[in-house]
Amino acid sequence: MMPYTRLLIPLWLFYMLLTNNWQLSNMVMGMVVAGWVAWLLRPSERKIVWRTVPGALAAAVYYLGILLVDLAQSGWQVVRIILFNQPINPGIIAIPSGCDSELGTALSAHAITVTPGEMVVEINEAGVMYTHCLEVDKAAEHMERAQKMRAELLQRIFI
Amino acid sequence: MTPILQFIAIIAVIVGTLFSLVGILGYFRLPDVYTRLHATGKVGIFGVVLLLVATVAVTPLSIGKGLILIALLLVAGPVASHAIASAAYRIGIPMTGKRDDLQQELHSEPGRKGKQRIKP
Structure with missing residues (x-):
C-alpha cells in the first residue's frame, strides 16, 4: 500500500x-x-531509507544546478555557431554512462540530449551512449568527465 | 501587474523570440538532419520555454500550470530529438563529419544493422 x-x-x-x-x-x-x-x-516495493533523503535532495539540487549551467553555456555556444557561421566538426562519439540502473542511464541520456550541441542517438545494452556532437574534439574530453560526475550524483539521488 | 513582472515578461519575450529565430536560422544554415536537430529541437524549445515564462508573468495562466508545461516541454523535447535522430540514422540518412563510433557498434550486432551510410 x-x-x-x-x-x-x-x-x-x-x-x-x-x-x-x-x-x-x-x-x-x-x-x-x-x-x-x-x-x-504499479510502483515498485522499494523502501525509502530516510537517513539518506537529505543527501539525495542536496545531490538533486546540485544536479539541476549543473544541468542549468550546462544548458546556458551550450545554448550560447550553439547560438554563436548559427549566428556567426562558425565552422563545426560534427560526429558521433561513444560515452559510457557509468550508471548501474536503467533509470540512471536514461536520466544521463536526457541530461546530455537536453543540452544543445549534444544529442544521444543510441544506447547499447552495456549503457554506452552514442552521442552526436557539433564539436567532436571539444566534446570528447569534457563529456566523459561530466558524465562521471553526473553518474555519481545520480547514484546519490537514487541510492 | 507589478513593474518587476512586466520587466521579466519583456525580457523573456525578447530572448525567447531570439532563440526561436535562431532555431529557424539553424535549420537553414546547418548541413544535415542531425545538426539541424540541435537547432530546431533544443534551441527552439528554449524559445518556447521563455515565451511560457512571459505568459506566466503577464497573463492569468497559473504558475503551477506554467511550470508543469515547461517541465513537460523539457522532458518531451529531447525525447523527440533523440527519436528523430535515431530513426534517421537507422534508415541511413547521410551525416556530415568523419568520426562515427556508432557505425561499428550497429554493424557488429546481428539483426540490428542500419543501412550503409553514404558520406555527403
Missing part, C-alpha cells in the same frame, strides 16, 4: 497544479485520476 501512497501524492499534486482548481469536487476528481494512474504504473 505504501508505494501506491508515495506515488499518489505527487500525481495528485500534478493534477491540481495542472487544473488550478482547488474546489473540493476537483480535489476528489484529482484523487480518483491519480489513483487510476498509480494503479496503471
Whole structure:
C-alpha cells in the first residue's frame, strides 16, 4: 500500500497544479485520476531509507544546478555557431554512462540530449551512449568527465 | 501587474523570440538532419520555454500550470530529438563529419544493422 501512497501524492499534486482548481469536487476528481494512474504504473516495493533523503535532495539540487549551467553555456555556444557561421566538426562519439540502473542511464541520456550541441542517438545494452556532437574534439574530453560526475550524483539521488 | 513582472515578461519575450529565430536560422544554415536537430529541437524549445515564462508573468495562466508545461516541454523535447535522430540514422540518412563510433557498434550486432551510410 505504501508505494501506491508515495506515488499518489505527487500525481495528485500534478493534477491540481495542472487544473488550478482547488474546489473540493476537483480535489476528489484529482484523487480518483491519480489513483487510476498509480494503479496503471504499479510502483515498485522499494523502501525509502530516510537517513539518506537529505543527501539525495542536496545531490538533486546540485544536479539541476549543473544541468542549468550546462544548458546556458551550450545554448550560447550553439547560438554563436548559427549566428556567426562558425565552422563545426560534427560526429558521433561513444560515452559510457557509468550508471548501474536503467533509470540512471536514461536520466544521463536526457541530461546530455537536453543540452544543445549534444544529442544521444543510441544506447547499447552495456549503457554506452552514442552521442552526436557539433564539436567532436571539444566534446570528447569534457563529456566523459561530466558524465562521471553526473553518474555519481545520480547514484546519490537514487541510492 | 507589478513593474518587476512586466520587466521579466519583456525580457523573456525578447530572448525567447531570439532563440526561436535562431532555431529557424539553424535549420537553414546547418548541413544535415542531425545538426539541424540541435537547432530546431533544443534551441527552439528554449524559445518556447521563455515565451511560457512571459505568459506566466503577464497573463492569468497559473504558475503551477506554467511550470508543469515547461517541465513537460523539457522532458518531451529531447525525447523527440533523440527519436528523430535515431530513426534517421537507422534508415541511413547521410551525416556530415568523419568520426562515427556508432557505425561499428550497429554493424557488429546481428539483426540490428542500419543501412550503409553514404558520406555527403
